[in-house]
Amino acid sequence: MAPKHSHRFVEEYDGMVAFGFSRDVDEKTLMVYLQKFSDDALLKVLIPRLSNSEMETLFELLSDLMRKHLSDNEYHTHFLKEEGHSH
Numbered sequence: 001m002a003p004k005h006s007h008r009f010v011e012e013y014d015g016m017v018a019f020g021f022s023r024d025v026d027e028k029t030l031m032v033y034l035q036k037f038s039d040d041a042l043l044k045v046l047i048p049r050l051s052n053s054e055m056e057t058l059f060e061l062l063s064d065l066m067r068k069h070l071s072d073n074e075y076h077t078h079f080l081k082e083e084g085h086s087h
Contacts, residue, residue: 004081010035 009031017029036042050058066075076082 007035007038 013032015028016025017032019026019029
């Protein structure tokens, strides 16, 4: 079975990583940071060090952003990786 998740952007992007330069560079920088942040090895070190409050804050921020910017169908397709989901 092929993996459902991908982190190719961080592996292939060779442009500028800086924030505040331009909207385009900011978007690409955020993609790089988020993909690096979600690396299994990093999360295994970082997550146990987070307080309950920090974990709750991060979880709520990510959940709120998805609720605000994704349709139900996009959430199921792109986050949950459910095939053939339509609403």
